[in-house]
Amino acid sequence: xxxxxxxxxxxxxxxxxxxxxxxxxxxxxxxxxxxxxxxxxxxxxxxxxxxxxxxxxxxxxxxxxxxxxxxxxxxxxxxxxxxxxxxxxxxxxxxxxxxxxxxxxxxxxxxxxxxxxxxxxxxxxxxxxxxxxxxxxxxxxxxxxxxxxxxxxxxxxxxxxxxxxxxxxxxxxxxxxxxxxxxxxxxxxxxxxxxxxxxxxxxxxxxxxxxxxxxxxxxxxxxxxxxxxxxxxxxxxxxxxxxxxxxxxxxxxxxxxxxxxxxxxxxxxxxxxxxxxxxxxxxxxxxxxxxxxxxxxxxxxxxxxxxxxxxxxxxxxxxxxxxxxxxxxxxx
Amino acid sequence: xxxxxxxxxxxxxxxxxxxxxxxxxxxxxxxxxxxxxxxxxxxxxxxxxxxxxxxxxxxxxxxxxxxxxxxxxxxxx
Numbered sequence: 263x264x265x266x267x268x269x270x271x272x273x274x275x276x277x278x279x280x281x282x283x284x285x286x287x288x289x290x291x292x293x294x295x296x297x298x299x300x301x302x303x304x305x306x307x308x309x310x311x312x313x314x315x316x317x318x319x320x321x322x323x324x325x326x327x328x329x330x331x332x333x334x335x336x337x338x339x340x341x342x343x344x345x346x347x348x349x350x351x352x353x354x355x356x357x358x359x360x361x362x363x364x365x366x367x368x369x370x371x372x373x374x375x376x377x378x379x380x381x382x383x384x385x386x387x388x389x390x391x392x393x394x395x396x397x398x399x400x401x402x403x404x405x406x407x408x409x410x411x412x413x414x415x416x417x418x419x420x421x422x423x424x425x426x427x428x429x430x431x432x433x434x435x436x437x438x439x440x441x442x443x444x445x446x447x448x449x450x451x452x453x454x455x456x457x458x459x460x461x462x463x464x465x466x467x468x469x470x471x472x473x474x475x476x477x478x479x480x481x482x483x484x485x486x487x488x489x490x491x492x493x494x495x496x497x498x499x500x501x502x503x504x505x506x507x508x509x510x511x512x513x514x515x516x517x518x519x520x521x522x523x524x525x526x527x528x529x530x531x532x533x534x535x536x537x538x539x540x541x542x543x544x545x546x547x548x549x550x551x552x553x554x555x556x557x558x559x560x561x562x563x564x565x566x567x568x569x570x571x572x573x574x575x576x577x578x579x580x581x582x583x584x585x586x587x588x589x590x591x592x593x594x
Numbered sequence: 595x596x597x598x599x600x601x602x603x604x605x606x607x608x609x610x611x612x613x614x615x616x617x618x619x620x621x622x623x624x625x626x627x628x629x630x631x632x633x634x635x636x637x638x639x640x641x642x643x644x645x646x647x648x649x650x651x652x653x654x655x656x657x658x659x660x661x662x663x664x665x666x667x668x669x670x671x
Binding site: 363426460555558559 | 603633634641643644645658
């Protein structure tokens with residue numbers, strides 16, 4: 263079904279614009295047209311369909327669901343819900359406080375907040391259509407493991423001690439009481455449609471520029487950087503290329519939608535999969551603006567611990583994936 | 595004079611919310627004081643988990659989106 267976008271791009275780049283498929287510019291332009299048209303088509307169709315299905319899932323329900331969990335299932339559910347709940351990073355403070363003041367352990371809350379930017383329906387769909395289901399599955403498993411294990415670790419070191427005093431007080435007070443969820447009538451289809459439409463315009467207006475930047479970078483890589491150069495400099499021979507990729511991802515702040523087209527290009531060019539995953543996860547999840555926001559509820563020490571934890575896990579993921587036989591050769 | 599607080603951690607939707615509340619009030623000729631509050635304490639006090647949220651004279655009336663003009667007009671009555 264998606265081959266139509268390749269044909270569209272071939273036609274526009276090589277016939278209408280008269281570029282040659284043998285030139286760098288030609289392949290870059292073709293790549294750009296194919297990916298932007300495909301991604302925007304998928305975004306519009308899939309965001310709408312998924313929003314229809316999950317119109318009834320909101321953050322109050324998620325909290326209600328997590329409050330009554332045992333620790334062990336709490337981490338897993340926190341991470342799963344983080345992946346499927348619609349969430350904008352500007353809500354991380356209210357959500358953190360809402361969960362904490364309901365007595366949900368910091369580790370469970372962080373399992374939710376760490377998984378949330380890494381995995382969402384848009385990221386999964388883009389991965390599926392651009393790099394195939396094997397890498398998608400691996401990405402999802404790795405993202406959730408980081409959320410779950412990160413949460414377990416934070417509770418193990420009793421991270422609540424390192425919250426800002428008012429947030430700690432709210433946590434201690436909240437373990438006793440929890441806000442009831444208002445009963446709600448089942449949603450009608452027209453309400454679902456209205457929700458899906460507002461989700462669609464909200465998400466598209468937020469991510470369109472990231473898509474263009476991401477695909478533009480991907481196209482430039484695709485057209486202008488020779489595979490031999492990539493192999494020589496970013497191949498799997500050098501152990502340090504993984505932490506370097508993680509560090510390079512920090513100042514780059516993008517969401518998953520923007521970085522996945524770059525990921526596609528890197529894999530096709532032969533950069534080892536582990537290095538690509540490490541770079542992309544670091545770009546998406548470890549960003550300074552977000553950490554500065556969290557300063558309102560956490561002390562510096564806890565922020566530093568979480569940041570170091572993320573960087574270490576991304577590097578580990580990179581090394582482990584690169585060392586798996588058969589996967590490091592660029593599966594796309 | 596109504597005191598209106600817009601709660602939220604400084605995203606663009608919060609600014610739009612404050613602007614539209616002010617605009618509706620001006621049009622209706624209601625005297626209001628619109629204040630944006632980005633502090634985590636305020637968000638915790640009102641138990642808001644979705645921003646932007648709107649508080650009118652100390653009472654939480656809305657959260658999670660930019661409110662529509664009809665709702666705003668109702669709060670200003």
